[in-house]
Amino acid sequence: MKLIDRKKEMESLENYFANAKDGGGRLVLLSGEVGVGKAAIAFELMKRHEKEAACIETSIKRTKTIPYAPFLDRMERWKTYVKTTALLEGVRAEMFSTASGPKFNAGTQERTFSTFDQLFKEVSEEKPVIFFIDRLHFADAGTLALLSHVAETIKTLRVLIIGAFTSDILDSEKFSDFREFLTDLMMKDMLTSIHVDNLSEEDVEEFIKEFLNVRSIDNAFIDEIYRASNGNPLFMEYTMDLFVRERVVKRGEGIVVPLNEIKVPSSFEDIITRVLNMLPEDAVTILKYASVQGTSFLIDVLREQTNMTEEEFRQNISILEREGIIYPIDEERYSFIHSHAQETIYKSCTKVRELHKEVADLIAQLHEKDIETHYLELADHYFKAKEWKTAAKYATLAGNENLRIYSLEDAIFAYNMALTAYKTENEDPRGRGKVLLMLGKIYLLASRWKEAYESVQEAMEIFEKEGDRGGLIESYNLLGDIERERSDLNEAGKWYQKAMELAKEEGDRREIARAARGLGYIDWRQGNYESALKMLAKAENISKEVKDPIYGIVLVDTGNVHSALGDLELARDYYTRAVEELQKSENLWDLARAYNNLGDSYLQSKEWDMALEFFEKCSNVSKKAGLNNYLGWSLFNSAEALNAKGDLEAALTYLDRALPILEKIKDINGLSGVHRDYGLVYLKKGELKKAERSLIEAMRYAEEAEGVDILLDIKTDIAELHIEKDEVERAKELLERALTEAKKLNAEKKIERIEKLLKKVG
Amino acid sequence: MSGELTKKIQDIMTAEMGQIGVFIVSKQCRDLGIDPENIAPEDLNDLAKALGKVMLTFGGSEKAKKIEQQIKKLARAGL
Numbered sequence: 001m002k003l004i005d006r007k008k009e010m011e012s013l014e015n016y017f018a019n020a021k022d023g024g025g026r027l028v029l030l031s032g033e034v035g036v037g038k039a040a041i042a043f044e045l046m047k048r049h050e051k052e053a054a055c056i057e058t059s060i061k062r063t064k065t066i067p068y069a070p071f072l073d074r075m076e077r078w079k080t081y082v083k084t085t086a087l088l089e090g091v092r093a094e095m096f097s098t099a100s101g102p103k104f105n106a107g108t109q110e111r112t113f114s115t116f117d118q119l120f121k122e123v124s125e126e127k128p129v130i131f132f133i134d135r136l137h138f139a140d141a142g143t144l145a146l147l148s149h150v151a152e153t154i155k156t157l158r159v160l161i162i163g164a165f166t167s168d169i170l171d172s173e174k175f176s177d178f179r180e181f182l183t184d185l186m187m188k189d190m191l192t193s194i195h196v197d198n199l200s201e202e203d204v205e206e207f208i209k210e211f212l213n214v215r216s217i218d219n220a221f222i223d224e225i226y227r228a229s230n231g232n233p234l235f236m237e238y239t240m241d242l243f244v245r246e247r248v249v250k251r252g253e254g255i256v257v258p259l260n261e262i263k264v265p266s267s268f269e270d271i272i273t274r275v276l277n278m279l280p281e282d283a284v285t286i287l288k289y290a291s292v293q294g295t296s297f298l299i300d301v302l303r304e305q306t307n308m309t310e311e312e313f314r315q316n317i318s319i320l321e322r323e324g325i326i327y328p329i330d331e332e333r334y335s336f337i338h339s340h341a342q343e344t345i346y347k348s349c350t351k352v353r354e355l356h357k358e359v360a361d362l363i364a365q366l367h368e369k370d371i372e373t374h375y376l377e378l379a380d381h382y383f384k385a386k387e388w389k390t391a392a393k394y395a396t397l398a399g400n401e402n403l404r405i406y407s408l409e410d411a412i413f414a415y416n417m418a419l420t421a422y423k424t425e426n427e428d429p430r431g432r433g434k435v436l437l438m439l440g441k442i443y444l445l446a447s448r449w450k451e452a453y454e455s456v457q458e459a460m461e462i463f464e465k466e467g468d469r470g471g472l473i474e475s476y477n478l479l480g481d482i483e484r485e486r487s488d489l490n491e492a493g494k495w496y497q498k499a500m501e502l503a504k505e506e507g508d509r510r511e512i513a514r515a516a517r518g519l520g521y522i523d524w525r526q527g528n529y530e531s532a533l534k535m536l537a538k539a540e541n542i543s544k545e546v547k548d549p550i551y552g553i554v555l556v557d558t559g560n561v562h563s564a565l566g567d568l569e570l571a572r573d574y575y576t577r578a579v580e581e582l583q584k585s586e587n588l589w590d591l592a593r594a595y596n597n598l599g600d601s602y603l604q605s606k607e608w609d610m611a612l613e614f615f616e617k618c619s620n621v622s623k624k625a626g627l628n629n630y631l632g633w634s635l636f637n638s639a640e641a642l643n644a645k646g647d648l649e650a651a652l653t654y655l656d657r658a659l660p661i662l663e664k665i666k667d668i669n670g671l672s673g674v675h676r677d678y679g680l681v682y683l684k685k686g687e688l689k690k691a692e693r694s695l696i697e698a699m700r701y702a703e704e705a706e707g708v709d710i711l712l713d714i715k716t717d718i719a720e721l722h723i724e725k726d727e728v729e730r731a732k733e734l735l736e737r738a739l740t741e742a743k744k745l746n747a748e749k750k751i752e753r754i755e756k757l758l759k760k761v762g
Numbered sequence: 763m764s765g766e767l768t769k770k771i772q773d774i775m776t777a778e779m780g781q782i783g784v785f786i787v788s789k790q791c792r793d794l795g796i797d798p799e800n801i802a803p804e805d806l807n808d809l810a811k812a813l814g815k816v817m818l819t820f821g822g823s824e825k826a827k828k829i830e831q832q833i834k835k836l837a838r839a840g841l
Contacts, residue, residue, distance in 0.1 A: 031819045168822025171778070182820060183782050186789055195818040649792065656788035656798070660781040690799075 006041050012194050013045050017053075017160050021128045025120075025154030027147065027185070029136070031167035032196035035234020038164035041196065042132040045162070054081045054127045059134040060143075061329055068112055068143055070133045081123045113146060113620075117153045128158040136163035137170065137178045140407075144181040145623045151190050167195070173409075180623065187657045198231030207233065211240050214254040221255060224264045238271050239264065241324070245278055269340040275323060276345070282308060283316040284345075287325070291346040292355045294377075296335040301362045357385035375401055376410070379417055392421035392428075396435055403438070404586070408446050408626045415439045433462035433471055440478050444485065445589055447628045447665035452482045473502045473511045480518045485629075487668050487705040489522050496522070510550075513542040517554050524561050527708035527745050532561045552581030553590045559597060564709050566748030568601045575601065592621040592630035599637055603644075604749060611641040629670060632661040636674045643681045651681050669710070672701035676714050683721055691721055712741055716754055723761060732761050767801040767836065771809070774832050778817075778825055786816060806837035 009030075016028050030038040039059075046055040056077045058070045123129050133139075139147070147163070154161065170179055185191040199207070204226045208217055229235040242265065243249040248257045255262070265271045276284060289305045290297045303313055317334075320326045325341055326334045336342040349355065360381035363374050371378075375398035382391035395418035402411035415435050422432040436459035443452035456478045463471035480495035496518035503511035520535030536558045543551040559574030575598045582591040599614030618634035621627070635658035642651040655678050662670035679694035695718050702711040715738045722731035735758050742750040768787075775783030790812040791798035796805045814830030821829075 029819065031822070033822065166822075167819060168824060170821060171825075179779075179782055179820070183785060186786070186816070191816075191819070193819040195823075197823060653789060653792060656792070657785050660784040664781045 006037065006044070006196070009041050009194050009196055010044060013041065013162070014048075016192070017045060017049065017128070017130065020158055020160040023156055023158055025124070025157040025159035025161075026192055027151035027154070027161045027163065027190065029182075029191070029193040030162060030164040030196055031193050033168055033198065033232060034166050035232050035237075036196050036198060037233045038196050039132075039134045040233075042134070042162045042164060046130050046132065049128075049130060052128065054123050054129045055132075056081075056129070057132040057134070060136060060138040061335075068146055070139065070143055071112075071116060071146060078119065078123070081126065081129075082119060083122060113149050116146060116150055120150060120154055120157055120159050124154075124158040128160070130160050130162065132162045132164070134164045135166075137165040137175050139178065139181075141177045141626065142624050144177055145620050148181060148184055148623075149620065151185065152188070176409075177623075177626075183657065184623075187653055199233060199236075200231065201226045204229070204231060204236065207236055208240065211237075211251075212249055212254050213252050217254055218259060220259060221262070224262075228264045228266060235268065238268065238324070242271050242274060245275070267340075268338050269344055272325070272338060272341040272344060275325065276341075279323065280316065280319065282306075282312060283319050286313070286316050286320065287341075287345050288349050289355070290326070290334070290336070291342045292349060292352065292359055294380075295339050295342050296329060296333050298332055298363065298367070299334055300332065300366050301359060302334075304362050304366070305358065353385050356381040357387060360385060360387070360390075372397070372401055376414055379414065379421075383417060383421060388421045388425035389427070392418045392425060392431065392435075395421060396431075396438075399435070399438060403442060408442055411442050412439065412446070415442070429462050430466055430468060430471070433459045433466070433468065436462070437471070437474060437478065440482070444478070444482055446626060447485070447667065449482055449486050449666075453479070456482065469502060469506055470508065473499050473506065473508055476502065477511060477514045477518065480515070484518060484521060486666075487707075489525055489706050492518065493522050509542050509546050510548045513539045513546070513548055513550055513554075516542070517550055517557060520554075521557050524557065524564065525707060525709075527564075529561050529565055529746065533558065536561065549581075549585035549587060552578050552585055552587060552594075555581060556590055556594045556597060559594075559601075563597065563601055563604070564745070564747060566750075566752075568605055568749075572598060572601050588621050588625035589627055589630075592618045592625070592627050592634075595621060596630055596633050596637060599634070599641075603637065603640055606644065608641045608645050612638055615641065628661055628665050629667050632658045632665075632667060632670050633673070635661070636670070636677050639677045640680065643677065643684060648681050648685055651677070655681070668701045668705045669707055672698050672705060672707060672710055672714070674698075675701065676710070676717060679714075679717060679721075683717070683724060686724075688721065688725055691724075692718075695721060708745065709747070712738060712745070712747070712750055715741075716750070716757065719754075719757060723757065728761050732758070735761070765800060767803065767806070768799055770836060771801060771813075771833060774829060775813070778829060779820060782820075786813065786820065790816060803837060806833055810834045810837065 013028065016026055020026060030041060032038050042057070046053075046057065049055065056074050058074050060070050120129065133147075147161070151161065165178065169175065182191060201222065205217065205222045208222060208225060209215065225236060225239060229239065240249070243262070244251070248255065248262045250256050265274065276287070286302065286306055290302055293301065299317075303310075306313060308316070317326070321328070324337060326336055329335050346352075360378050363378055363381070364371065367374050375394050379391050379395035379398050382394060385391075395414050399411045399414035399418060402408075402414055415438055418435045419432065419439070422428060422435060436455045440452045440456035440459065443449070443455060456475050460472065460475040460479070463469075463475060476495050476499035480492045480499060483489075483492035483495060496515045499511060500515035500519070503515055516535050516539035520532045520539060523529070523532035523535060536554055539554045540551065540558065542548075543554055555574050555578035559571040559578065562568075562574060563571035575594050578594045579591065579598070582594055595614050595618035599611045599618060602608070602611035602614065615634040615638040618630055619638075622631040622634060635654045639651040639654035639658070642648075642654060655674055658670070658674050662674055675694045675698035679691045679698055682688070682691035682694060695714060699711065699714045699718070702714055715734060719731045719734040719738065722728070722734065735754050739751065739754045739758065742754055771787055772784050775787050777783075779786065788798040790809060791801065791805075794805070794808055794812060796802075796809065801809065810830045810833035813833060814826045817826035817829050
């Protein structure tokens with residue numbers, strides 16, 4: 001598309017590039033409607049500086065893609081600028097090492113991040129870099145976490161990263177990762193954006209004159225185009241192309257029919273319908289079959305469906321490409337340029353049920369080797385074909401695959417599809433029960449506790465009816481996990497006990513280990529450290545013996561008990577071992593917890609930078625895996641470190657960010673922590689009223705969560721507040737009570753802190 | 763009165779942006795030196811402009827305009 005009057009935007013980008021050339025690298029975002037010309041601006045900058053800079057551009061595909069794809073896709077281009085590509089190849093090789101497709105765990109994530117740090121450093125030492133990513137809103141969580149990371153590390157490098165995205169569609173749930181990414185940048189004061197607006201009426205006139213290569217044009221025609229397009233350059237280009245096809249305008253001549261014979265299209269859909277009417281019949285047939293597959297379609301499947309010779313087929317595909325209706329995504333897949341086109345054509349199809357069955361069978365037949373990458377497509381087509389049993393099978397497989405790569409929303413979608421198929425088929429209740437358990441697990445990961453509880457309850461009822469004792473034990477333990485996360489420790493304890501009893505009857509050692517772990521966790525939270533250590537040791541031994549991945553989780557819990565007892569070295573030792581185990585088992589949930597707790601141990605030893613480093617790791621893993629609770633925790637814990645370092649404003653911003661996240665998921669432990677940290681920041685700022693209000697709020701949540709450990713800390717904070725307010729007697733009274741409680745818990749660090757404060761008040 | 767304004771603006775932003783809206787309000791307030799818990803009527807014009815600008819990125823022109831107008835309306839209502 002042509003670049004029309006974008007002086008202001010170009011000037012801003014030029015300034016950012018000039019700064020980058022001087023070693024002030026930055027991520028700049030271009031926002032605006034579809035077709036407003038964001039990419040054209042970035043391409044213009046690259047064109048202007050192609051000789052002096054390393055210019056690499058990439059565009060994110062709308063279809064589900066592999067994490068970090070925008071960075072990895074242009075490997076060949078990166079290679080032309082780097083001295084050695086060993087690291088780059090290493091990451092790529094690792095990602096594609098498993099037979100079941102790309103593999104992503106935290107180990108890969110860390111290595112990928114440092115590889116790209118090194119890559120940008122190396123390339124920018126030779127030449128300044130302009131790296132442009134188009135359609136950034138389609139990026140997966142992993143890519144966004146990486147981009148957020150490099151935005152920080154390029155600050156001292158000669159690198160300008162430009163990301164273009166469509167801003168007016170961001171309220172859709174599917175762009176929640178992207179909204180989080182923008183929010184994260186804003187929190188870190190790294191959100192630099194240029195909004196690209198639609199064109200003015202004068203610009204529209206200039207565009208049309210240039211397009212038609214004429215000096216003047218009827219004002220009424222310009223008015224009409226401006227009104228219909230609202231100044232959107234892409235719409236104008238499509239409209240003018242349509243008019244050329246309809247022969248109502250001619251390049252070099254202008255308008256060649258009376259003005260009242262020109263019908264200005266009202267929407268993209270209108271344009272597409274008119275273009276379709278001018279296409280050869282075979283091309284329209286191809287589009288009909290393609291539309292059944294969806295917005296993007298497999299070319300080999302399409303080829304099999306149409307009764308055309310190879311040459312006829314290729315010819316028609318070329319026509320459709322030339323007419324701007326479809327475009328190739330890669331070697332095997334094409335896509336409709338506008339989803340409107342696919343929708344309009346699909347609506348006109350008949351016998352769709354048979355067509356979906358045909359598509360599904362062909363995908364299964366032609367893509368047997370990489371079938372796992374087509375599970376969801378297969379499920380969807382079999383579902384639409386009303387082949388319930390096969391749909392349920394593929395939807396479950398798709399759910400498993402998405403869960404494996406922590407694509408939680410997609411996993412939920414797939415499992416729900418499986419559930420509907422099972423319900424309609426009504427033949428395999430155990431299969432339905434298993435899907436419900438999986439859904440319960442994912443809802444738990446996503447902190448959607450009510451839905452988690454309901455799913456597992458339903459599963460439990462099925463297993464009871466079917467006499468499936470294995471399913472029942474699993475349900476009990478899972479219900480315990482859900483209640484534990486909801487901080488209803490008594491209820492959680494009851495479920496774990498039930499699981500323990502039944503698991504012992506059945507001799508199911510794995511589930512015994514899980515129940516023991518749950519009970520040990522509750523003991524820790526209630527301050528029964530001795531009993532917690534015993535229970536956790538039992539879980540540790542069994543899980544190690546039966547090689548159950550819960551082993552890593554137990555190590556984190558044991559670390560927590562030692563941390564509460566004040567033995568930070570031992571706690572860290574457990575956490576570090578846990579990290580290794582959890583990376584191996586790709587358990588991102590507990591890995592985030594291990595990183596967070598490692599950070600917390602450094603908070604306790606007042607090593608603030610180390611603490612921040614681990615909270616950042618926790619945050620990265622949480623973002624990748626969509627773990628809202630740990631994202632919230634890493635944020636307010638970072639705030640505590642920032643507060644201690646004296647950066648009070650940054651601490652408040654981190655808390656502002658954490659609060660709504662934890663409120664949304666009703667994480668009362670987390671909320672207690674956030675309000676406590678607000679209190680501590682306000683205490684330091686001397687805003688005592690606010691500090692008091694926050695600490696009381698923190699105490700309320702801590703009491704609700706029955707968190708003995710944190711409650712004691714908050715009571716000590718409140719005593720400190722009274723000292724600040726010169727209410728010495730009240731402070732003394734509170735501290736003495738706190739000391740008794742701390743001694744009862746045998747919590748060394750807390751005793752030390754309270755005694756120090758008691759000394760202060762005499 | 764002032765706590766009430768904070769709540770109203772948070773509601774406007776939450777309706778458009780979900781839970782992120784609350785953070786956006788707090789962040790803009792802190793950047794402008796406004797106490798996010800106690801937004802005062804005299805803060806509204808500056809805040810409306812700042813939120814309008816940031817909403818161009820988060821939601822596009824229409825949403826930005828809508829939010830800016832809603833907050834300015836609060837200012838005109840004399841709250």
